[in-house]
Amino acid sequence: MELTRVMHVEDDESIRMVAEMALADVAGFELLSCDGGHSALRQAEAFAPELILLDVMMPKMDGLQTLAELRKLPSLAATPVVFMTAKIQQAEKQQYLDAGAIAVVEKPFEPMELGDTLRELYQQAVQP
Amino acid sequence: MTSKQKQVDYKQRFAALQQRFIGTLTTKADRLCQLAKAIAQGEQSFLAEVIADSHQLSGSCGTFGQKSLGDLASGIEQTAIALQNSEPHSDRTLQLLIELTEHFQRNVASVIDTALNTPVVKQAAEQENNLIWLLLNDALLTDDLSRQLSAFGYSIEVFTDFSACCQALDAISPALIYSAVELDATAGSVFKQTDLLKAMQEKQIPWMLYSPSDDFDLRILAARHQAQAFYVSPLDIPAMLGRITELMQLKSEQKGRVCVMDDDALLAEHYALTLQAAGIECMVLAEPRQLIQDILHFQPELILMDLHMPLYSGPELAGVIRQHDALKSLPIVYLSAERDQAQQLKAMAFGADDFMTKPIDDAQLVKVVQVRLARSRELRNLIEKDSLTGLIKHSAIKEVAQLEFERAKRSGKNVSVVMLDIDHFKSVNDKYGHAIGDVVITTLATMLQQRIRRTDKAGRYGGEEFLLVLPNCGRQDAMPMLETILESFRSIVFHAAGQDFYCTFSAGVACSDADFSDAEAMLAAADERLYQAKSLGRNRVLA
Structure with missing residues (x-):
């Protein structure tokens, strides 16, 4: 299955803009870009993403909380989630994987390659 | 898109x-x-x-x-x-x-x-630069030049040895260096000052040479070191002033003004930043319905427009622009990913001048815009500018007055017009000949251009008659400005037939706040004041 619809949740506007370019313009995904967990929760079901890219450190509702809330929505209970964060320790990374993420992508990222990375992670996740 | x-x-x-x-x-x-x-x-x-x-x-x-x-x-x-x-x-x-x-x-x-954008900062500093350095050892000539150049609004600094000038170049760049071929026998000629010549070349400072005698070898050396002019004693100051103003204008005009319109706000912003970094003034047109107002306000020399925009197409907007008489000849260049020639031709029929195919890299964008600007400027100059003075011609300056009068009416701001005439010009012509008469005319023209604000326009209205259009300017602002110009003008010494002589002018001002029915009536009122100024004894400004 080919990845087409991606939801991105990120509070940093500049990262949101560059990701918009990387994912919508360069990779050609249909993209929903949200500036925080609350706005993501409001729009997620209607958009029905095939993959969710979540920033870890956000004010109000962080990545882990957002993930927990998203999982309560029936249609998103099994949607693959990728966390994105600045450099972290292996233990912390394990914590995100344990929470149900399929992968953790590190910032800084290369804008021209982000789409391909997500495409590969998605392929691995949906393979039977 | x-x-x-x-x-x-x-x-x-x-x-x-x-x-x-x-x-x-x-x-x-x-x-x-x-x-x-x-x-x-x-x-x-x-x-x-x-x-x-x-x-x-x-x-x-x-x-x-x-x-x-x-x-x-x-x-x-x-x-x-x-x-x-x-x-x-x-x-x-x-x-x-x-x-x-x-x-x-x-x-x-x-x-x-x-x-x-370090260049943006650098350009801004250059714009304000009206500093001229004189490297001369002739005290009389230095005095005379300093006085006359100051009358044109230039700041003057005098050096009497090459090494001091070279040192000063480390800290600051003048807009022009005017140097004698030789200052003193020990240091030798300016062509031996390799450090100074190198510094001037690196900083791209235009320079002119002054030589006590004409000499072909010196002229060759001057050309080799890219001097912009070579003057021989006795110095023809008005001619030199004209050349300086030309050089300065060339420098500031090369920058140009461009409007950018693209539905992709980020791209538009990037084009604008790129052009600004090259010193070109830029305005992003964001709102199609505001288009005409924005253009009239900013007065661009070129419009860069995306061919495909969601609400209105580029050709449609170009059509709207072309409906306005004042904008009929404003060049429009489309930015488009369109490779279909039929589409492009169709767009050309709607008044576009050219295409640039996206993606266009930054250096190329700047280059293409600069070339287009220069070309359209040349054309416009041919059509609109008076060949003797470089000022706007009669018909074009009247159009400017009309345009500004209407704009003032819309915006509720004032515009002033000034009719200006050189006093006793006929006797200058009769006494010294037409060539000297032309020198007086170009000197005043140069001074007017130098002294008015950037938004003001100066035109040659008739033989020795000039028209100034001063937007956003009331009587109380116009008067002191003209008084200063008059004072500077009458301090200029003209030389002819072994004699020194001075000139004055008379001027009449009219302002749109007097509730004129049209621009024609306002011009007539300024003319009336000019006539009164003449009959009151000339050499004065009346409002």
């Missing part, structure tokens, strides 16, 4: 995002510094904020190509976390946090300095 076209432009979009991101860094760095200092004074609650901010920066800086800033932010984050975990706070760690945030602040400043 379709997503496919956007994809083509992603490099420029990313460059625009980088520029924008770097632009936000100063505020962020300042904030980190303040927070670190507050923490040192016991405001522990800010620690969480420092961790969050530096964490964000450690991710974003690298993404936007600032890896070392990202690493530094990461170091700040680690230090803040260590501080959070140690209770009581270690002084050394606290000190490290402050040092790191200050370091970050400094690095941000240098990144902004080097990465972001």
Whole structure:
């Protein structure tokens, strides 16, 4: 299955803009870009993403909380989630994987390659 | 724009995002510094904020190509976390946090300095430059030149030896250097001053030479070292002034004014930044319905427009622009990913002048715009400018008056017009001949152009008659400006037939606040005042 619809949740506007370019313009995904967990929760079901890219450190509702809330929505209970964060320790990374993420992508990222990375992670996740 | 076209432009979009991101860094760095200092004074609650901010920066800086800033932010984050975990706070760690945030602040400043538009800053400084350096050892000539150049609004600095001038060049760049071939016998000619010549060439400072006698070898040397002019004693000051003004105008005109219209706001912003970095003034047209007003206000020399925009197409908007008489000949260049020639031809029929195919790289964009600007300027000059004075011709300046009168009426602001006539000009012609009469005319023309504001327009109305159009200017502002010009003009010494003589002018001012029915009536009123000024004894300005 080919990845087409991606939801991105990120509070940093500049990262949101560059990701918009990387994912919508360069990779050609249909993209929903949200500036925080609350706005993501409001729009997620209607958009029905095939993959969710979540920033870890956000004010109000962080990545882990957002993930927990998203999982309560029936249609998103099994949607693959990728966390994105600045450099972290292996233990912390394990914590995100344990929470149900399929992968953790590190910032800084290369804008021209982000789409391909997500495409590969998605392929691995949906393979039977 | 379709997503496919956007994809083509992603490099420029990313460059625009980088520029924008770097632009936000100063505020962020300042904030980190303040927070670190507050923490040192016991405001522990800010620690969480420092961790969050530096964490964000450690991710974003690298993404936007600032890896070392990202690493530094990461170091700040680690230090803040260590501080959070140690209770009581270690002084050394606290000190490290402050040092790191200050370091970050400094690095941000240098990144902004080097990465972001240093040329823009440089250009802005150049625009204000009206400094002329005189390297002369003839006290009489120096005095005379200083006085006359000052009358044209230039600042003068005098040097009497080459090495002092060369040293001063380290710190500041004048707009022009006027040098004698030789200052004293020991130092030798200016062509032996290799350091000075090198510095002038590096800083691209135009220079002119003055020689006591004509000499072919000297002229060859001057040409070899790219001197802009070669004057032989006795110096023809009015001719030299004309050449200086020409040079200065060339310098400022080369920059130009461009409007950019693209539905992709980020791209439009990037084009504008790129052109601005090359010294071209730029305005982004964001709102199609405001288009005409914005264009009339900004007065661009060229419009760059996206061919495909969601609400109105480029050709439709070009059509609207062409409906306005004053904008009929404004060049429009389309930016488009369109390779279909039929489409382009169709757009040309609607009044476009050319196409640039996206993606267009930054250097190419600047080059193409500069070439187009120069070409359209040449054409416009041929059509609109008077060949003797370089001022706008009769018909064109009347059009300007009309345009500004209507604009003033719409905006509720004032416009003033000035009719100006050289006193006893016929007797100058009769006594010294037409060639000298032309010198007087060009001298006044040069002075007018030099002294009016950039938004003002000066035209040659008749033989020795001039018309100035001063938008956004009431009587009380116009009067002192004209008084100063008159004072400067009458201080200029003309030389002819072995004699020195002076000239004056009379002027009449009319302002739109007097409720004229049209521009024609306002011009007639200014003419009436001019007539009164003449009959009251000339050499005066009447409003």
